[in-house]
Amino acid sequence: MTPEESTSAPAVIVGLNAVILAVTDEHPRVLTVSFPTGSPIEGGGRIEGAGGSAVRDGLPTGPLDPAGDRTLELALRRWVRAYAGIELGYVEQLYTFGDRFRDPRERSGGPRVISVAYLALVRESTIAGHLKARWRGVYEYLPWEDWREGVPGVLEGAIAPVLRQWLRGDREEAEDRRERAGVTFGLDGAPWNGERVLERYELLFETGLVAEASRDAGNATLRRAIGREMAFDHRRILATALGRLRGKIRYRPVVFELVPETFTLLQLQRTVEALAGVRLHKQNFRRLVDAGGLVEGTGLIEPRTGGRPAELFRFRREVLRERQAPGVGLPGAFRKGVDSSYTQS
Amino acid sequence: MTPEESTSAPAVIVGLNAVILAVTDEHPRVLTVSFPTGSPIEGGGRIEGAGGSAVRDGLPTGPLDPAGDRTLELALRRWVRAYAGIELGYVEQLYTFGDRFRDPRERSGGPRVISVAYLALVRESTIAGHLKARWRGVYEYLPWEDWREGVPGVLEGAIAPVLRQWLRGDREEAEDRRERAGVTFGLDGAPWNGERVLERYELLFETGLVAEASRDAGNATLRRAIGREMAFDHRRILATALGRLRGKIRYRPVVFELVPETFTLLQLQRTVEALAGVRLHKQNFRRLVDAGGLVEGTGLIEPRTGGRPAELFRFRREVLRERQAPGVGLPGAFRKGVDSSYTQS
DNA sequence: CTCAGTTATACTCATTATGAGTATAACGGG
DNA sequence: CCCGTTATACTCATAATGAGTATAACTGAG
Structure with missing residues (x-):
């Protein structure tokens, strides 16, 4: 045993x-x-x-x-x-x-x-x-996860309608389904949580909205194939990875693994935004990483910014010793959660 | 392949x-x-x-x-x-x-x-x-992790001295070692981070402070066997579990898996403290879970508290839909990290 | 019955963090 | 030299956190 x-x-x-x-x-x-x-x-x-x-x-x-x-x-x-x-x-x-x-x-x-x-x-x-x-x-592969240009079209167009139908589909589990749809996709005014990537993928799988669902014999028929398909369960693994990374970015300085040795603050911000799938407030981002001790200026200047030249920064290792959870703090750190109103039905 | x-x-x-x-x-x-x-x-x-x-x-x-x-x-x-x-x-x-x-x-x-x-x-x-x-x-098994009664004796008595010696042991890696000891054990005024349980266990393993270290042929000799030994690498697994749980408790309402259906706020607080290994401020804890919407009163009274009777509360499921990261927020949520001065040498 | 000890609960206050702006600076290209 | 673009410095309101003070309501010793 x-x-x-x-x-x-x-x-x-x-x-x-x-x-x-x-x-x-x-x-x-x-x-x-x-x-x-x-x-x-x-x-x-x-x-x-x-x-x-x-x-x-x-x-x-x-x-x-x-x-x-x-x-x-x-x-x-x-x-x-x-x-x-x-x-x-x-x-x-x-x-x-x-x-x-x-x-x-x-x-x-x-x-x-x-x-x-x-x-x-x-x-x-x-x-x-x-x-x-x-x-x-x-x-x-996960087009519903990118909110940088606003609510992803596929969310309002393809996902939300099917989920609403799924909500009503079962009398007994109605409340459970409502809670689940709310928590994972922010339906009905619940907040969108960027980290729940895996839970979202799995709900789409169950409701037959990804191609992988039809490969599994026992599963519901495919309603629509949203996003690019992957072999085996690799899209599930990718979803796990993105969710984990989005979580980690908040309290560990992992972004610096993805940018060059020196970088402008906008470069850093764009990298975070790419991962988080949301846009950030520029001035506040700067305050967070600069005043927060995550980066330090090098004195060098990057002239080709398209506008005023920017200072080049580097990661400040000492922050590891100084702070408990150095990270970039995505929106939603406020406890009250933002209102994602795309689904106010 | x-x-x-x-x-x-x-x-x-x-x-x-x-x-x-x-x-x-x-x-x-x-x-x-x-x-x-x-x-x-x-x-x-x-x-x-x-x-x-x-x-x-x-x-x-x-x-x-x-x-x-x-x-x-x-x-x-x-x-x-x-x-x-x-x-x-x-x-x-x-x-x-x-x-x-x-x-x-x-x-x-x-x-x-x-x-x-x-x-x-x-x-x-x-x-x-x-x-x-x-x-x-x-x-x-992990006696250095319990700070509820103040700094664990074994930390000051047995661990810190050996770590300080280890710091000086290697010229080349001196800076790396200093950073590592600071980050994991809060040496030299760095903050103590309750979640780094695994990193602490592994550093103790490497410095020969746990019995398991001597079972591994290639490892340094055993200086001292701190905490109760476990078979195989099970103590490492336990350390992983405690660290993960301490982290999770901050942003997911997992504590409620450990308390009865209804509970007094002090019961809940003591449970969190037991896991986190630190004492919490009672009034603030109450504010956090009550005003934060994590719990709701039942109207029932628990009379046997040893003092004034307390109201019984229950977990409020709706919080899952309302907030992004409902958890109990251990100290250190402030970015500046507390100063653990036990090692100011 | 009163008082000390213990726990519960309601508030206050200072500090820090966050979200959202305003204002100004410094570049390139017409 | 004006415009669009990016950089950077500040301000302000609100929320969250850390640390208390102040009462309330019980038990048990005397």
Whole structure:
């Protein structure tokens, strides 16, 4: 009854998934590879990339060498270095995905596949197309998460109507569904919480609004395929990563993993906005990071701003010792939560 | 190079670990089982408990049934129900531990053991000794984490001196070490951050201040065994759990998983204090949860308080829809961090 | 019955953080 | 030299936090 006993265990395979993120041109990007969609063998996608005709995007996936790799994280760094030529900096374990049939070949007798997913952040400059791996916009996959230009069209147009119908669909669970829709999507005047990315994706999955839902036999029929599809459960993993990063940015100085050594404050702000998916108040952002001790001026000037030249700043490491939770404080730190009125029905 | 390919994989075993926490008598408790320490086969501890002579505490550990269990979490719930008779309520995945040799039998050819650890919270009332499982105080294992009665003696007495020596031990890394000691233990006037439980445990491990350090061949000699030892890397898992819970309590109403349906505000406060390891300001705590909409009065009175009778409150679910991050806000929410002057050398 | 000890609960006040502006500076391009 | 654009310095109202003061309502000792 313990792993220490069951030496003659059934087939389980442990894999590693990497969500490698960068921000370029004010867009968050994720490193993807292509997986052939040939059935019944669905997967196969190696990091070297596409094979046959129909392909599907997916996350780089690698093995654990049980005999060689000292730790899971080192295993990840090893094969990302070997196959994508990227030396990862910031790496953090995300979540372990182990649902049955997450690899469709399990249905036809394949082994159970457990995947330990990691989040890695790389700098703009590291972005160099390599082999068959390709950078893609995170919001291509999760378009309802980008509020920088206002309420995402797909939210009002496609998601909200279906959710409202779903609310009324079940008499008994009506209250639970109302609460869930409110909390995750801010329906009915509840606040939109940028961090609940995973919960939103899962609700869309359940209500048949993402293509992945139709691949799962038992699930409701597909109403609409919102956002770009991914192989396996990789979009779920991506959603987990974005949600985690949005949360972390508030209380840990992780943004600095994504910008160059020195940067203007607007560059930094745009990077945060890209991840958070919302626009920030410029003067307050400056006050937060400058007076808050997160950055320090270098005295150097970046002249090509399109307007008045800006000072270049750098991350101030000492803040780690000075403050408990140094982060950039997204809107909503006020307890009362903003009113997202897009759904006031 | 992907899990999808390596069907003929080497031996990897996936286990599940449960950190089951409750708070009784104002002390956080963890459910433990006994593992025999017989070498060279170190482990073996089943949930039914102790075997031979020398035993070591550990966390309940169970298997994943690759063919039967639909999800990892359901697998966990299943065997905790089956072997400990506890029906888990709140469950959350913690972290996946996969370092080589975390099961010492790997050194003698045993399979690589990957453990997915979960955090579960149960109510006071659920605590009923069952089989050989036993509740133990969390701070027996991590005594430096409890600041409710002031600075823990072991910090000033045993830890700080060794850390100061460690600081000076290496010329080249001096600055890194200073930063690390400051951030994790609040040395030299840096603030103490209650959430960095894991980082503290790992620093103690590296400096040879916990018994587990001496079990690892390559590590420094044991200077002192602070806190109660655990089997395998279970104390590291426990530290992960406490740190995660302390963080979560700030922005999610998880405390309510640990108290009865109705409770007095002091009961609630003591529960939070037990987890956070610090004392809170009573009037402000009341304001936070009451005016903050986290709780609502029931009108009922609890007469046996030892003083004036208190009103019984209940969790107010609606807060989930109203606020973005409903939590109890531990001290240090102020950005400037408190000054922990215990180490002003 | 009174008083000390204990817990509950209502308020006050200073400080800090946040959200939203106003005002001015400094560049490039017509 | 005027305009659009970005940078940067301040102001102001409101909310959240930290630390008290002041009462209220019980128990038990004497």
